[in-house]
Amino acid sequence: MYLVKVYVTYKESILDPKGEAVNDALHRLGYTNVDSVELGKYFEIKIKPDKRPIEAEVDEMCDRLLANVNMETYRYEISQMEAL
Amino acid sequence: MKFAVPVFPGSNCDHDMVNALRDILKADADLVPATTTDLSAYDAVILPGGFSYGDYLRSGAIARFAPVMTAVQAFAGAGKPVMGICNGFQILTEAGLLPGALQANRSSKFICKTSELIVKNNQTQFSSAYAENAHINLPIAHGEGNYYCDDATLAELRANQQIIFEYADNPNGSTANIAGVMNRQGNVLGMMPHPERAVETILGSTDGLGIFQSLLANQQEVAHA
Numbered sequence: 001m002y003l004v005k006v007y008v009t010y011k012e013s014i015l016d017p018k019g020e021a022v023n024d025a026l027h028r029l030g031y032t033n034v035d036s037v038e039l040g041k042y043f044e045i046k047i048k049p050d051k052r053p054i055e056a057e058v059d060e061m062c063d064r065l066l067a068n069v070n071m072e073t074y075r076y077e078i079s080q081m082e083a084l
Numbered sequence: 085m086k087f088a089v090p091v092f093p094g095s096n097c098d099h100d101m102v103n104a105l106r107d108i109l110k111a112d113a114d115l116v117p118a119t120t121t122d123l124s125a126y127d128a129v130i131l132p133g134g135f136s137y138g139d140y141l142r143s144g145a146i147a148r149f150a151p152v153m154t155a156v157q158a159f160a161g162a163g164k165p166v167m168g169i170c171n172g173f174q175i176l177t178e179a180g181l182l183p184g185a186l187q188a189n190r191s192s193k194f195i196c197k198t199s200e201l202i203v204k205n206n207q208t209q210f211s212s213a214y215a216e217n218a219h220i221n222l223p224i225a226h227g228e229g230n231y232y233c234d235d236a237t238l239a240e241l242r243a244n245q246q247i248i249f250e251y252a253d254n255p256n257g258s259t260a261n262i263a264g265v266m267n268r269q270g271n272v273l274g275m276m277p278h279p280e281r282a283v284e285t286i287l288g289s290t291d292g293l294g295i296f297q298s299l300l301a302n303q304q305e306v307a308h309a
Contacts, residue, residue, distance in 0.1 A: 014232065015257065017192030041141075065149070068142055068178065070185040071232060 131172025190257025
């Protein structure tokens with residue numbers, strides 16, 4: 001079994017009003033040294049090995065569903081889970 | 085002319101749409117479930133507004149994989165008219181039937197008000213009842229209606245006159261004030277404003293009627309050709 005951690009974030013040209021709101025709130029709390037906050041999505045996917053390379057399958061999942069490549073980019077980490 | 089209005093879990097403008105079509109325009113219209121796989125009995129499909137699948141992940145991202153969307157893809161591929169209003173527009177961009185994407189409003193606020201639009205292209209089956217550059221008033225109600233596309237796509241949209249409606253006073257930050265776009269083939273339209281909420285004087289505006297009247301008139305022409 002693999003554990004895939006997927007991170008989806010907005011492209012630079014895309015607005016991130018939620019990230020900006022968190023940035024402003026941190027400033028109000030006194031963390032004035034915070035430069036910027038980017039708010040994205042995080043997925044943990046547990047997946048069994050298949051005939052296809054796992055990277056190809058994860059790329060496809062990201063392109064088809066997890067990210068909208070018009071607005072977002074993604075990266076992921078794959079690790080093998082220890083058998084129980 | 086018979087309209088299908090697919091209902092996704094979380095759609096909430098479906099009944100308004102059917103009311104506009106049946107009661108005001110005296111057209112045939114059916115609500116069809118998102119599990120429908122056959123749209124052969126219909127002449128046009130209108131994806132309604134709402135929050136399909138709770139807008140989980142992204143607006144329209146889950147709905148685009150509902151069974152009915154396979155049928156909508158085929159329907160659109162056959163050249164038949166497909167329209168998406170608000171969440172329906174978001175679903176059409178997610179499905180790749182229209183270019184671009186809808187991002188969060190620039191203000192980060194949900195905007196619910198009447199917006200003034202300019203009819204930029206009236207040479208379409210969705211807009212022929214309006215005068216060119218007519219100013220019309222339609223309600224908008226969205227948190228993610230900020231149309232985004234890259235420069236190359238925008239140039240294509242302009243070159244092919246695919247921008248049908250523009251905001252007179254851009255309320256949400258949309259690229260090039262875009263409120264509604266059509267596909268290159270001219271049979272798929274998506275727009276954030278709600279024409280179905282502007283079909284009776286008592287609702288504050290009847291400016292939405294033109295879209296449905298355009299579709300009905302053009303369908304008749306096709307039938308008589």
